[in-house]
Amino acid sequence: MAKDNFFSKDRKMYDLRHNREFLSWYKNKMRHGYNSMFNVDDLQRLIDFISMWYYIKYPDRYYEIEDGNVDLDFSNITDISNNMDFNEMLYRLPKNIIGLIMGIYRSNYSGSVPIYDDKGNIIRYEGLVGAEIIKNNQTDGEGLSRIILEARSSDGLVNPNDVKKNFPMVKLTNTNLDLLFDELKELKGFDLTHLMQIIFNHTTDIELRNRLIYYISLKILYNNYSTPYNNYRRSKAFNKEIKENLLIKLDESYLDELMQRELEKQSVKLKK
């Protein structure tokens, strides 16, 4: 495969400090009120760490063995790629980065509650966020009241009983913060600034995460120290694991197209 030709197409979008499009998007979001938890260096470190993680998880020798070219020095090596699962990767990342990857809702009101099994043992802790909603009750002669609505940080799910109690006019029984916001903004008498901030932060976090996934996949693809085909396989493996663990859809067509184009070029050269 024409290695140089393949790598010369690399626009180095994963190099955030020099990715003007990303920098202007990021600054623009912050100008619009996005409270980012990270500076560009933090994000760059994340890209570098995860791309290197996949390089270690699937070293060239791993693919050599898969392709039937066994290096005798490593014929009896224990394959650790199974141990390097998604959870192991998260274990090695800072807490706020894990939050970004998992796409959690965040707020300045946050906490956690223990979740118990049948025997009363704590299995895990569930993260919670609080959304502050100011209710204007002037028509009832009661003035302003402040509601802190608790939601699950993983998916923003709100307790239906809380919704029923605080917003009897809302007919949704199973709702999360986004749906609740859509309902409440149509009604008068609510100050939703805080809730809006949470949702804006969340949607921007998700957008940022998806951009980072794309950049990581490109960084893996254009790793100069491996072959394009091994990089392509690594990048696909990364996307596959992301899809399985985060339950999100990813557009990988750019990867396949790049590889297809490269293979076509190669076959034309061979025919000549």
Add this chain to the structure above:
Amino acid sequence: MNFDDLSRFYKEDKKEYDLENNLVFLKWFYKKIKMGYSSYMSVSSLQAFIDKLDLWYRFKYPERKLIEEEGFIEKEFNDIVNVTSSLDHKQLRYQLSYNELKLLDSYYRSNNGYSIVGRNNVTNEYITFNIYKKHISKDFVTDNEFQLSALSTNGKIKDEDLTTILPKEKKLTLDEMYKILKDNHDYDVSELQRILFIHNTDIELREKIFNFTMKKMIYSKSTTPKRGYKRSLSLIKELNSSIKNLNLVSNDIDKIIEDDYISTRELWICKLFKNIHNHIWCKIYLLLIKRKRK
């Protein structure tokens, strides 16, 4: 260590591990190449090697594991499998490219060589080289050529080859042979000299790369200097025990931790001693701090 102390600590970082901007290293590297050194790797590949080693040790000793050792346990990762023990030296080698392995081992090398499969299917790699002896006859001067072989791992010359030049000597290494013959003008030992030069530069380069990696670990902003220091000490211990003739020492990183890892308050007290009393008090104070830390 508070925020001010940390920022002072990071200010001391000369970023030697950033090879493309490390002028001292680049000058040294290209000077060696000019002198005839052929490197296994380019500067960018060496940089990738440093990054890989750094990540390997971060992977092997995760931040959360080190935090747990400091007494803070996070319940979210209760069920994590501890893979640290399975990440041995062989696994590290498995991750490295052919050239990275060559530098890691830094065996003797020459343009020619052969290998012999010995007992227990162990392959012994030999390098071959020539030594020329001037032979002066009546009319002209000719060179007698002697081909010698040496084990690439430790540079031990084959005894049967050795007898052709130095019949009385046995079990000599390449370095020892060079020392004997270098001042003897009857012998042309330039090939041997080149092998030794390349080997010594390999060793020097390897040591530099390991030292840069350790500095990268210590000055990493993804962790604390203490945890970076712990990882560096593990690197020294593990590589010294796995690679023959590697004698990595922790002097450089000890100095970083001892000199730079002094809090502003400690520095202020030290300055006070220096002004009011004399310098010896400052030294005693720092010594006490270091002892307390140990």
